[in-house]
Each structure stands twice: as structure tokens, then as C-alpha cells.
Amino acid sequence: MTKNPAPFDFAMHLIAIEASGICASLGNAEVLHGISLALPRARWTSIVGPNGAGKSTLLKVLAGLLAHSGQVRLLGQPMEQMRGRERARQLSWLGQNESAADDLTVYDVAMLGRLPHQAWLAPASSADHAAVERALRATQAWDWRGRPLGQLSGGERQRVLLARALAVEAEVLLMDEPLANLDPPHQTDWLLTVRALVAAGRTVVSVLHEISLALQADELVVMAQGRVTHQGGCFDAATHRALEAVFDQRIAVHPLAGQWLAVPRL
Amino acid sequence: MNPLASVQQRKAGWLAAGLWLASGGLLLLGASVGSTGLDSVLDLRRDPQAWLIVSEIRLPRTLGAWLAGALLGLAGAVAQGLFRNPLADPYLLGSASGASLGVALAMALLGISPLATNWLARIGLSGAAFVGAVLAVLLTLLLAKGVQHTLRLLLAGVVVGVVLGAVTSLVLLLQPEIMQSMQSFMLGTTGFVGWSACAVMAAVLAAAMAAAWMMGHALDALALGESTAHSLGLPLAQMRAALVAVLALATGTAVAQTGLIAFVGLAAPHLVRSVVKTTHGRLIGLASLMGAVLLGSADILARALVAPQELPVGVLTAVLGGSYLLWLMHRRTGRTGGP
Numbered sequence: 001m002t003k004n005p006a007p008f009d010f011a012m013h014l015i016a017i018e019a020s021g022i023c024a025s026l027g028n029a030e031v032l033h034g035i036s037l038a039l040p041r042a043r044w045t046s047i048v049g050p051n052g053a054g055k056s057t058l059l060k061v062l063a064g065l066l067a068h069s070g071q072v073r074l075l076g077q078p079m080e081q082m083r084g085r086e087r088a089r090q091l092s093w094l095g096q097n098e099s100a101a102d103d104l105t106v107y108d109v110a111m112l113g114r115l116p117h118q119a120w121l122a123p124a125s126s127a128d129h130a131a132v133e134r135a136l137r138a139t140q141a142w143d144w145r146g147r148p149l150g151q152l153s154g155g156e157r158q159r160v161l162l163a164r165a166l167a168v169e170a171e172v173l174l175m176d177e178p179l180a181n182l183d184p185p186h187q188t189d190w191l192l193t194v195r196a197l198v199a200a201g202r203t204v205v206s207v208l209h210e211i212s213l214a215l216q217a218d219e220l221v222v223m224a225q226g227r228v229t230h231q232g233g234c235f236d237a238a239t240h241r242a243l244e245a246v247f248d249q250r251i252a253v254h255p256l257a258g259q260w261l262a263v264p265r266l
Numbered sequence: 267m268n269p270l271a272s273v274q275q276r277k278a279g280w281l282a283a284g285l286w287l288a289s290g291g292l293l294l295l296g297a298s299v300g301s302t303g304l305d306s307v308l309d310l311r312r313d314p315q316a317w318l319i320v321s322e323i324r325l326p327r328t329l330g331a332w333l334a335g336a337l338l339g340l341a342g343a344v345a346q347g348l349f350r351n352p353l354a355d356p357y358l359l360g361s362a363s364g365a366s367l368g369v370a371l372a373m374a375l376l377g378i379s380p381l382a383t384n385w386l387a388r389i390g391l392s393g394a395a396f397v398g399a400v401l402a403v404l405l406t407l408l409l410a411k412g413v414q415h416t417l418r419l420l421l422a423g424v425v426v427g428v429v430l431g432a433v434t435s436l437v438l439l440l441q442p443e444i445m446q447s448m449q450s451f452m453l454g455t456t457g458f459v460g461w462s463a464c465a466v467m468a469a470v471l472a473a474a475m476a477a478a479w480m481m482g483h484a485l486d487a488l489a490l491g492e493s494t495a496h497s498l499g500l501p502l503a504q505m506r507a508a509l510v511a512v513l514a515l516a517t518g519t520a521v522a523q524t525g526l527i528a529f530v531g532l533a534a535p536h537l538v539r540s541v542v543k544t545t546h547g548r549l550i551g552l553a554s555l556m557g558a559v560l561l562g563s564a565d566i567l568a569r570a571l572v573a574p575q576e577l578p579v580g581v582l583t584a585v586l587g588g589s590y591l592l593w594l595m596h597r598r599t600g601r602t603g604g605p
Contacts, residue, residue, distance in 0.1 A: 112490060150543075
């Protein structure tokens with residue numbers, strides 16, 4: 001896993017996902033009120049905000065999983081014009097609290113991530129097996145590849161689901177609370193994996209409730225009550241002020257050992 | 267390529283081999299067991315009259331029980347995958363109550379007796395059961411406004427089941443003389459299955475198996491949740507419609523030939539899963555084999571237990587399947603210490 005900074009190329013200055021005028025509802029309540037934002041390519045963007053700000057809903061809209069008004073463009077292409085498989089090859093999505101699949105083995109679950117690349121009914125190719133092995137090794141889940149998901153702990157299971165999302169090897173990766181149930185060493189592993197992906201030119205978008213981890217990203221999107229209140233670099237003072245404001249000044253952002261930390265303001 | 271994952275594959279292979287072996291044994295045993303006890307098939311060959319009983323009654327009914335069980339096992343695995351609910355069974359979408367109503371109406375209005383040996387009457391009753399089952403599923407789909415919302419589909423299935431059940435009771439009240447024959451249909455019986463019924467069930471089983479196997483990946487992806495399956499680019503709407511069609515067709519065919527046999531569709535996939543954890547493509551095939559072996563053994567037991575009388579096979583499957591599921595549940599809660 002390399003930790004080199006992203007090499008300078010033109011893709012860096014392009015936009016991975018562009019959304020304009022997004023309104024979306026859950027049930028009868030409108031959750032997103034006209035969101036427009038552009039997420040840079042080959043960058044890691046974190047979406048943060050208080051509970052009920054609409055972070056997960058926005059991520060679902062960006063993944064093309066939720067009915068909405070307004071337009072989403074994925075890598076320059078209007079999403080509604082893309083075929084399902086084509087979109088699935090370019091965009092991988094990891095959800096929060098999705099159902100369990102207790103009766104599938106770890107390997108079978110990760111292999112599902114290769115579905116967008118396989119012709120219907122075609123058996124898995126050696127490239128598929130290689131991608132699954134890479135993904136399972138990246139999340140340290142390779143050793144229990146033969147075990148059913150039902151026999152794993154919450155954190156182990158999350159690592160398998162993460163491997164499933166990685167196995168797609170898509171250009172853009174959207175993850176909703178990917179660190180749920182992960183212990184600190186595996187949170188660090190996840191950070192390193194994301195940095196390696198970004199260094200290789202991939203785009204990562206994550207919803208994180210742990211602000212200090214979110215501050216490790218390149219860019220931060222701050223949301224409140226269905227609107228984007230701020231978007232900026234994680235090292236910008238303006239971003240830190242917006243962060244403190246959206247959490248009612250109950251947290252403070254401080255530097256420590258070259259990193260930014262959010263601590264409770266007591 | 268993947269030595270650890272193949273442990274489950276090997277287990278699946280052994281289970282399949284065991285079930286095929288059991289199926290062969292059941293077919294042989296089924297041909298030998300009669301109201302007079304056990305005779306060797308080889309002896310029976312020498313007596314033309316006895317051989318007629320074997321080839322025209324015992325063999326088709328044994329094979330018929332096997333095929334009906336296979337259809338129910340397949341439908342059970344599809345239902346549990348589609349609704350992501352381990353308690354789902356093939357009768358979920360109202361097919362059972364629809365078939366009962368079809369049979370009750372055929373008996374009450376057309377005066378067909380279920381004991382008629384006339385094959386035209388038999389086909390009439392099977393047809394009525396099949397049409398009733400399929401119409402009930404269509405009614406469920408209409409009430410649920412399509413197949414996209416599984417919860418709405420489940421609720422609509424329950425409503426259709428209750429309402430059609432009430433109508434069936436009304437028909438029975440108006441025509442009390444068909445009460446007893448209805449009872450035997452409701453309990454499920456393999457006694458009337460002939461070669462033509464076997465052919466119908468085999469054809470439907472082949473088609474349903476091919477269709478279900480092709481949609482195994484969709485069921486696997488659905489196990490990870492609706493949104494994940496959608497994000498993988500699967501045409502969920504079409505696949506779900508096709509799976510509901512497989513479910514309705516397989517259940518309708520089995521019910522039409524053998525009546526309402528309890529628990530086989532529910533228990534078969536559980537039995538398979540307690541042995542091997544595998545993808546839906548394999549699970550569907552194994553659950554089908556398991557259902558076939560279950561109903562095949564129940565059919566032989568039903569004939570042998572109180573010979574020369576015969577038990578309704580549905581009673582046996584309910585008692586055996588129910589107690590096995592209870593034991594499985596108890597063992598599982600005992601091991602994890604939770605509910």
C-alpha cells in the first residue's frame with residue numbers, strides 16, 4: 001500500500017460527481033432541499049453533519065438509488081441515461097445497516113461485487129477471483145473466506161461488506177458509515193486503503209459521524225437540515241469554523257501532531 | 267483457486283449425492299410398499315396382476331410424491347430468498363387458499379367427486395386447483411400493485427388468504443356434502459397421482475428449476491439488501507417478477523396434484539442450510555432435492571404406518587416437519603443462548 005501523494009494529472013481537476021438542484025423525500029417529508037455540489041475526482045470527500053441532516057439520503061441520491069428531482073452527473077454523464085450495469089461498474093456503493101446475508105460465505109459475498117463485470121450466467125473469471133482476493137486481503141478478511149457471514153462479529157462482517165464494495169474496483173466509491181463497528185487498528189487500515197485508492201486516481205465519498213476521522217479526508221462537505229452549509233478543504237480554517245457552527249459550537253477543532261482533531265467543548 | 271471456500275462446495279456435493287441416493291432408495295421402496303405390507307419388486311414382476319399395481323399405482327404415486335416435494339422445496343427456497351424471510355413458505359401469496367376455493371367450487375358447482383377414478387374428473391379438479399392458485403397470486407399482485415414492495419406483497423398475500431378462505435368456508439356451508447372430500451384435499455394426499463400428473467409436474471419442475479437457477483445471483487445480491495442489489499446494476503424489477511412467476515407456477519402445480527401439503531416447502535431449505543451454507547443457485551437445487559426426499563419418505567410412511575389403512579400424507583409432513591423445525595430452533599437458541 002503506497003502512501004505517495006496523488007500524482008499530478010488532469011483527472012485531478014475533473015469532477016467525479018456533479019449534482020444540481022437535488023430535492024428528495026423519504027415518505028412524505030422532503031429531506032433534501034435543492035442541493036448542488038461538485039465532488040472532485042481522485043479525491044476523498046467526507047460528508048458530515050448532525051443527525052437527520054440528510055447525509056445518507058444524499059449519498060443514496062448520488063449513487064442513483066433514490067428517486068429525486070434535479071440532475072446527477074457521474075464522470076460527466078447524466079446518471080439517468082446510464083444503464084444499470086454500466087453505472088454499477090463505475091460506481092460502487094456501501095450502505096449502512098443493510099441486511100445480513102447470514103447464509104452466504106465471506107468469499108461468495110465478496111464475489112457479488114464482481115456481478116457488474118460478469119456476463120449473465122457466466123462463471124467467475126480468473127480476473128474476478130483475483131479482484132476478490134485483493135479486496136479480501138485489503139480488509140484482512142481473507143483468512144475467514146470460507147466462513148458464513150452469520151458466524152462473524154459485527155466488525156468482521158463490516159470488513160467483508162467493505163471488501164464486497166472494493167471488489168467492484170469502480171472509479172467512484174460511495175460509503176455510508178464504513179467504520180461502523182470497526183476497532184481502531186482496522187479504522188487505520190481503512191484510512192490507508194482509502195488513501196491508496198485515491199493515490200491510484202479513484203474517487204472516494206464517505207459519510208462519517210466520527211469528525212476526527214472525517215477530517216483526514218481531502219475535502220469536507222458540511223450538511224445541516226437538508227442543505228449543504230459549507231464545502232472546503234479539510235485544512236482550511238473556514239471549514240473548521242463551519243464544522244464548529246453546524247454542531248452548535250459544542251465541538252472545537254484543534255491541531256495535534258500534524259492532524260486535525262475534533263474534541264468536545266466542555 | 268480457493269481451498270477454504272470449497273469446503274462448503276464439497277459439503278454441497280456430498281449432500282446432493284446423499285439425496286440422490288435416498289431418492290433412488292425411496293423409489294424402490296415405494297414400489298414395494300403396499301396395503302399388504304412389503305413385497306420385493308422382483309417377486310412382483312412374475313405376477314402380471316401385481317405388476318400392474320406396481321406400474322400403474324405405486325410407481326406413479328411414489329414418483330409423483332417425489333416430484334411434488336421437489337416443486338415445494340424449490341418454491342420454498344425461492345420464497346425465502348425473495349422475501350428475505352426464513353419463515354416464508356410457498357403458500358405465502360395466497361396460492362393455497364386460491365387452490366382450495368377452486369377445488370371447492372369445482373366440486374360444488376360441477377358436482378365432481380374427488381373420489382372419482384375417472385381421469386377427466388381428476389384433471390378437472392387439478393385444473394380447478396391450478397387456476398385457483400394462479401388467480402389468487404394474480405389477485406395478490408393486483409392488491410400489492412406489483413412485485414416491487416415485498417412487505418406490501420406479504421400483507422396482500424395474507425389478506426387474499428383470509429378472504430378466499432372465508433369464501434371457501436361459505437361454499438362448504440352451502441354444500442355440506444362436499445365437506446369430507448374437501449378435508450382430504452386440505453390435508454394433502456398423494457394417492458391419486460398418475461403418470462399424466464407426473465409428466466406435468468416433471469415439465470414444470472424442469473422449467474422452474476432452470477428459471478430459478480438463472481436468477482440465483484439476484485437472490486444472493488438481495489440477501490445483502492435491496493439498495494446493494496440495485497447498486498450492483500441488477501434488473502431487480504424483471505427478476506422479481508420472474509421469481510414470483512416461478513413461485514406461483516411451482517406451487518400451483520404441486521397443490522393441483524397433491525393438495526395442501528404442509529411444511530415441506532418451509533422445512534426443506536432450512537434442512538439444507540443447517541448442513542451447508544451456499545449460494546442460492548446451489549441452495550435452490552438442494553432444497554428441491556430435500557423436499558423431494560421429505561415428501562417421498564412421508565408418502566411411504568403414510569402407506570406403511572397404519573396399513574392396510576392410509577394416513578393423509580399432509581398430516582405426516584406437518585407432524586414430522588413441524589417437530590424437526592422445533593428441534594432445530596431449540597438447538598439453535600440453546601447454542602447461542604439468545605432468542
